[in-house]
Amino acid sequence: MTRAAFSYDFPHRHLISVADLNPVDIRIIFERAAHWLAVNRTPDKSSDVLKGLTVLNLFFEASTRTQGSFEMAGKRLGADVVNFAVAHSSASKGESLSDTARTLAAMRPDIMVVRHSATGAPRFLAERTGLAVVNAGDGMHEHPTQALLDSFTLAQHWGEVGGKRILIVGDILHSRVARSNIGLLNILGAEIRLCAPPTLLPSDVDQWGCDVFHDLDEALQDCDAVMALRQQKERMSGGFVPSAREFFHLFGLTHERLEVCSPDVLVMHPGPMNRGTEIHTKLADDPEKSVILEQVESGVAVRMAVLELIGETIRRDFGNRETGQ
Numbered sequence: 001m002t003r004a005a006f007s008y009d010f011p012h013r014h015l016i017s018v019a020d021l022n023p024v025d026i027r028i029i030f031e032r033a034a035h036w037l038a039v040n041r042t043p044d045k046s047s048d049v050l051k052g053l054t055v056l057n058l059f060f061e062a063s064t065r066t067q068g069s070f071e072m073a074g075k076r077l078g079a080d081v082v083n084f085a086v087a088h089s090s091a092s093k094g095e096s097l098s099d100t101a102r103t104l105a106a107m108r109p110d111i112m113v114v115r116h117s118a119t120g121a122p123r124f125l126a127e128r129t130g131l132a133v134v135n136a137g138d139g140m141h142e143h144p145t146q147a148l149l150d151s152f153t154l155a156q157h158w159g160e161v162g163g164k165r166i167l168i169v170g171d172i173l174h175s176r177v178a179r180s181n182i183g184l185l186n187i188l189g190a191e192i193r194l195c196a197p198p199t200l201l202p203s204d205v206d207q208w209g210c211d212v213f214h215d216l217d218e219a220l221q222d223c224d225a226v227m228a229l230r231q232q233k234e235r236m237s238g239g240f241v242p243s244a245r246e247f248f249h250l251f252g253l254t255h256e257r258l259e260v261c262s263p264d265v266l267v268m269h270p271g272p273m274n275r276g277t278e279i280h281t282k283l284a285d286d287p288e289k290s291v292i293l294e295q296v297e298s299g300v301a302v303r304m305a306v307l308e309l310i311g312e313t314i315r316r317d318f319g320n321r322e323t324g325q
């Protein structure tokens, strides 16, 4: 199935926040992701839809699955993919983000995939460089492709995410995964529950359009999916919870606890996962309930879809400039 089958022009050059997307954009991303998911399961995964374009992976924060997944996505679409190793870059020699960005932009890549510890860094880079930018996680703010891959994974099981009850449990305060998921699940019409100790919830959580719980057993009642989050210790300046053992006792997911959920409840985690802290190791590996590895597989397909659609926008914008439109 080629993109010519669709009449909808994806209107975005960047993916910085889930708030930029409308339900039709999300549907198109999911349709393309479903296509790439099927292609990725065949021995011939290569395509040339991004041939001629260069994707620059610019990760200022540690990443295993997100960076690897973007790299694989770009390569399978035929782009030239360059991983910019920030630990060895001029940023560690004191160069400003703006100078690093302008230097890299002068090399004329087409798409920059950015992860940075500062909220707003991807938007700043988009404005400064004029390049297409995909946010791969900015501080505690957003991680839009993670939210897309999470909802895509659920949609693969359910058809529709709207109307389902989804619980996010753990360190909501420091989590960009939670923020992007809440934004996207709201657009898709899901019922969202949050569960955390008060110290791991933001002070304005009552304005997020979610039902908030401090008691996990109550929060889990009749849930269709539950997503556990890692404690983002790198963003904590002091003690937010007494100990990992105490946290697991109060907020850790186990088979026993899930008995009050829907019988087909799906268990999710964006990774990296701390077994025995936010999730029991047996539950993480339960093939009936855990979709954690499906999330990873969906991640490559969803990022292929996002890069493909942004690549189309780049070519369309270029064509319009050339013809003076």
Ligand code: NCD
Pocket: 065, 066, 137, 143, 146, 176, 177, 229, 230, 232, 270, 271, 272
């Ligand atoms: C998340 C992140 O970096 O925000 N991981 C990911 O991208 N899969 C969550 C985390 O680090 O806990």
